[in-house]
Amino acid sequence: xxxxxxxxxxxxxxxxxxxxxxxxxxxxxxxxxxxxxxxxxxxxxxxxxxxxxxxxxxxxxxxxxxxxxxxxxxxxxxxxxxxxxxxxxxxxxxxxxxxxxxxxxxxxxxxxxxxxxxxxxxxxxxxxxxxxxxxxxxxxxxxxxxxxxxxxxxxxxxxxxxxxxxxxxxxxxxxxxxxxxxxxxxxxxxxxxxxxxxxxxxxxxxxxxxxxxxxxxxxxxxxxxxxxxxxxxxxxxxxxxxxxxxxxxxxxxxxxxxxxxxxxxxxxxxxxxxxxxxxxxxxxxxxxxxxxxxxxxxxxxxxxxxxxxxxxxxxxxxxxxxxxxxxxxxxxxxxxxxxxxxxxxxxxxxxxxxxxxxxxxxxxxxxxxxxxxxxxxxxxxxxxxxxxxxxxxxxxxxxxxxxxxxxxxxxxxxxxxxxxxxxxxxxx
Amino acid sequence: xxxxxxxxxxxxxxxxxxxxxxxxxxxxxxxxxxxxxxxxxxxxxxxxxxxxxxxxxxxxxxxxxxxxxxxxxxxxxxxxxxxxxxxxxxxxxxxxxxxxxxxxxxxxxxxxxxxxxxxxxxxxxxxxxxxxxxxxxxxxxxxxxxxxxxxxxxxxxxxxxxxxxxxxxxxxxxxxxxxxxxxxxxxxxxxxxxxxxxxxxxxxxxxxxxxxxxxxxxxxxxx
Numbered sequence: 323x324x325x326x327x328x329x330x331x332x333x334x335x336x337x338x339x340x341x342x343x344x345x346x347x348x349x350x351x352x353x354x355x356x357x358x359x360x361x362x363x364x365x366x367x368x369x370x371x372x373x374x375x376x377x378x379x380x381x382x383x384x385x386x387x388x389x390x391x392x393x394x395x396x397x398x399x400x401x402x403x404x405x406x407x408x409x410x411x412x413x414x415x416x417x418x419x420x421x422x423x424x425x426x427x428x429x430x431x432x433x434x435x436x437x438x439x440x441x442x443x444x445x446x447x448x449x450x451x452x453x454x455x456x457x458x459x460x461x462x463x464x465x466x467x468x469x470x471x472x473x474x475x476x477x478x479x480x481x482x483x484x485x486x487x488x489x490x491x492x493x494x495x496x497x498x499x500x501x502x503x504x505x506x507x508x509x510x511x512x513x514x515x516x517x518x519x520x521x522x523x524x525x526x527x528x529x530x531x532x533x534x535x536x537x538x539x540x541x542x543x544x545x546x547x548x549x550x551x552x553x554x555x556x557x558x559x560x561x562x563x564x565x566x567x568x569x570x571x572x573x574x575x576x577x578x579x580x581x582x583x584x585x586x587x588x589x590x591x592x593x594x595x596x597x598x599x600x601x602x603x604x605x606x607x608x609x610x611x612x613x614x615x616x617x618x619x620x621x622x623x624x625x626x627x628x629x630x631x632x633x634x635x636x637x638x639x640x641x642x643x644x645x646x647x648x649x650x651x652x653x654x655x656x657x658x659x660x661x662x663x664x665x666x667x668x669x670x671x672x673x674x675x676x677x678x679x680x681x682x683x684x685x686x687x688x689x690x691x692x693x694x695x696x697x698x699x700x701x702x703x704x705x706x707x708x709x710x711x712x713x714x715x716x717x718x719x720x721x722x723x724x725x726x727x728x729x730x731x732x733x734x735x736x737x738x739x740x741x742x743x744x745x746x747x748x749x750x
Numbered sequence: 751x752x753x754x755x756x757x758x759x760x761x762x763x764x765x766x767x768x769x770x771x772x773x774x775x776x777x778x779x780x781x782x783x784x785x786x787x788x789x790x791x792x793x794x795x796x797x798x799x800x801x802x803x804x805x806x807x808x809x810x811x812x813x814x815x816x817x818x819x820x821x822x823x824x825x826x827x828x829x830x831x832x833x834x835x836x837x838x839x840x841x842x843x844x845x846x847x848x849x850x851x852x853x854x855x856x857x858x859x860x861x862x863x864x865x866x867x868x869x870x871x872x873x874x875x876x877x878x879x880x881x882x883x884x885x886x887x888x889x890x891x892x893x894x895x896x897x898x899x900x901x902x903x904x905x906x907x908x909x910x911x912x913x914x915x916x917x918x919x920x921x922x923x924x925x926x927x928x929x930x931x932x933x934x935x936x937x938x939x940x941x942x943x944x945x946x947x948x949x950x951x952x953x954x955x956x957x958x959x960x961x962x963x964x965x966x967x968x969x970x971x972x973x
Contacts, residue, residue, distance in 0.1 A: 552830035553759045556852030560765040563855050566918055566968070567772075573966065580920060580968045587922055590852055606835060625930055628903060632941030 328484040335476050339469065347465050351458065358452050359429070363412055366431040366447050369395070370410070373445065374435045381437060394449060400434065400442040408434060414451065427451050490514035494523060501530065502726075503537065545600040548593045555593065559586050588714070595716040598656065599703075602723050607650040615645035615654065615684050619677060622658045626666055634672035635688075643681040647731070647748065653724045660717045661686050661744055668692065668742065676741070683747035694737035701733075751796040751866060752776040756786040756812065757828065758804050762851075766799065769855045770862075773914070783807030790816050795823045796866050799858075800845070802829040802836055810839055817844045824865045828853070854923045859913055877912040879972065880959040884912045893956040903928060904949045911962065911972035920969035946970060 373395060377383050387397045411432045416425035429451040434444050493512045501509040509530050511523050562583045566576060601607065623630070623637065630637060647654075665675050665688035678685040699705045701722040704715040725731050725746070734745045753770055757763040758781045767777050778793070780786040783806030790798055790812055798816075802809040813825055824846040829836055837848045846865045849858060867875040867886060877884040883892050889905055891898055900908065906928045910919055921939040929942075950962050963973045 549830055552851045553762055556830075557759065557761040557765060559852050560762070560769070560855060564765070564768065566920070576965070577967050583920070584922060628929065628945065629941050632944060 327488060328481055332477055332480060335480075336473055339473060339476075343465055343469050347461060351461060354457075355452075355454070359412075362429045362449060362451055363431070366412070366429065366449060367410060369447050369449075370431060370433055370435075370445060373397075373447070377435070377443075378438050381439075384437065384443060390448070395445065395447040398444045398446075400444055415448075417448070419450070427453055487516070490516060490519040491522070494519065494526065498526065503533070541600055541603060544596060545604075548596045548600070551589070551593050555586055555590050559583055559590070562586070592714040592716070595714055595720060598720055599716065599723055602653065602720070602727065607653045607727075609650055610648050611651055613647055613649050613651050613654045615647070615658070616641060616679050618651075618654050618658050619662075619679070619684070622655070622662045625659065626662055629666055630675070633666065633669060635666065635669050635675055636672070637675045637677065640676070640678045642679060645679050645681060645684045647728075649728055649731075653727065657721055657724050657746070658684075660721050661746075664688075664717055664744075665742075674741075682750075683745055685743060685745040687741040687743040689740060690742045692742070695735065695742065697735045700735060752778070752794070753862070754778050754780060754786075754789055754793070754795045754798045754823075756780045756790075756799060756804065756809060757801045758782065759801075766855075766858070769858075773859060781805075783809075783812065786812045787815055790823070791819055791821060794821075796869075797846075797862055798823050798825045799862075800825050800827050802827060802840070810836075810843060813840065813843050813845055822869075824869045826861055826865055854927060856910055856914065856919060856923050857927045860910060860927065863913060877909075879912055879915040882908075882912070882953070882958050882960055884909060893953070893958045896956065898952055898956045900949070900952060903945055904952070907945060907949055911970070915960070915972045918965055918969055918971050922969075924969065 377397070384397050384399075387393065387395060390396055413430050413432065415428055415430055417428045418424070419426040427450075428448045430446060430448045432444070432446050434442060436442050490512045497510045497512060509527065511527050512519070514520055514523065562579050565571065565579050566583075571579070619639075662675075665686050668690055669675065669688045670691050673689040675689075676685075676687040678687075701718050703719040705719075721733060725733050730749050731746060732749055734747065736743045736745075751774075753775045755763055755766050755770070755777060757766065757779070760781065763779055763781060767779055770777050778789060778795075780789050781804075783804045786800070786804060786809070787807075800809045800813060804812075809827065809829075813827075816823065816825070825844070827836075827840045827845045827848045828851060829840075829848070830851040840848055846868070847861050849861055864886060875886060877886065881894050884890070885892075886909065891900055891905065891908060907924065910924065910927060921942050924942055925939050946962055946964075953961065960972055962970050964970055
């Protein structure tokens with residue numbers, strides 16, 4: 323699953339801060355402990371000097387200090403004086419403390435001295451020191467709290483700041499999704515002070531302009547080509563008509579000429595369809611009025627009545643309610659005519675056409691021997707069914723192009739009960 | 751009847767000219783904007799066939815100049831452009847009809863005749879062939895003075911035959927001119943056959959001396 327950029331950086335921030343804080347905590351702990359022991363040791367050394375001075379002044383103190391008392395030191399005579407005595411040895415030991423009722427860490431200085439008579443003594447001074455595990459625990463808890471606060475703050479700031487900072491980006495995305503090919507002005511540039519977004523905006527606008535230009539010139543090319551073909555086609559067809567008037571032509575030759583003319587005629591109809599497509603795209607059917615689909619269907623049925631009768635097609639109409647919409651009348655006529663034309667052309671003989679009119683949809687269905695069509699292709703230009711020689715493959719493409727003009731209309735194709743069903747309906 | 755053909759495509763112009771001459775029209779031609787303006791403003795025609803895209807200007811401007819100079823000659827616009835806007839503009843300026851290229855000569859003739867008929871002062875517009883007469887104004891067909899009842903399509907078919915008796919009318923031309931554009935994509939044109947059959951029957955029952963003859967694989971002619 324894709325993650326939003328707002329949260330994308332978060333996992334890195336969370337991990338990085340955790341590592342940085344752990345390293346920092348380790349260093350901080352080491353430095354603090356160093357400083358604490360340094361202070362305590364200095365205190366112990368100072369106490370040693372004070373004790374030795376006191377012992378010089380009052381030698382009876384030696385006998386009184388063989389056990390740890392309130393003064394927290396002991397003095398013991400040395401049996402064999404070969405050892406070096408005045409060396410300071412520090413250590414840490416756990417000693418029972420009645421207050422806490424448990425073993426607590428003590429810092430202990432072991433050293434020695436010679437009294438005024440030159441007799442050697444051991445001296446052991448101890449003092450309560452920092453409880454490292456408690457300290458470590460406290461440090462960890464406070465750091466954890468700090469970590470949480472920092473991370474939460476960052477997430478919080480990220481969420482709102484990034485949300486705000488990326489607003490233009492989201493707007494650009496939204497505008498892009500509203501962009502319709504062939505309509506350059508359907509992409510609205512987003513005004514932003516952020517350089518990256520400005521660049522993005524400009525690049526998208528440039529790209530759209532470029533594409534539109536290419537699309538436009540292709541459209542013009544298609545239109546011009548179709549236009550330019552009209553005259554030569556007209557001339558060729560008219561010349562052939564002259565030839566046909568010539569009574570001296572043999573029947574075979576006449577049929578050949580007629581066949582040639584029919585081919586040209588197909589080209590004419592292809593050309594007309596292409597022109598219709600480009601005209602729809604060129605906004606030549608911009609005017610709108612209230613169109614009653616039932617009237618248009620009735621009119622189209624009259625146009626096709628002879629063909630329908632000839633093919634022995636039964637037309638069933640179910641009018642629940644008239645489908646009334648704001649659209650261009652000519653386009654709706656082309657739409658209905660193309661759908662009906664297909665329903666007649668690809669029908670069985672005898673066959674059925676079922677037309678259903680509702681307030682928000684219009685369905686035309688025809689019996690067919692072809693089976694389900696591939697809905698991914700049927701609306702494409704020049705897509706033709708398997709054995710179809712008389713179609714130019716543009717009928718449904720024109721239907722689709724017309725519906726593209728009206729964003730509130732869609733066409734759905736389905737195959738049910740051996741019938742090809744096309745439904746034009748209003749989006750709710 | 752005198753017709754001016756304004757068309758810059760010389761091949762097409764020659765074709766129309768030849769056809770109209772064979773239909774007993776008196777034909778003049780113009781192939782540029784200036785030439786068209788000159789002829790249209792200085793001579794009277796029963797109809798002007800006007801192309802829109804001309805070297806030197808637009809056919810619509812020729813039409814405008816004619817109407818500004820109160821020249822009432824009817825105008826049939828012939829255009830390769832076949833765009834809705836052009837059609838609307840042309841008809842608004844005062845064209846009588848609009849025919850998109852390419853067209854069948856049969857259709858050109860039908861439109862031309864109906865324009866001329868509508869603009870003619872005298873009521874002499876009946877079509878006669880043998881003992882059949884057809885009144886395009888009333889859409890009425892009489893045989894030996896006795897009216898016969900034809901449906902809309904049958905009448906249209908007969909009208910095309912009566913315009914050019916003895917001339918071959920192709921099935922595809924009939925389909926397109928009578929049944930409209932949608933028929934040209936019909937997978938077969940056999941449906942015309944049943945219409946022709948009915949029409950023949952009606953003509954025969956009414957003792958018409960003319961008949962519609964099939965030219966195998968191609969079309970029909972009125973003989």
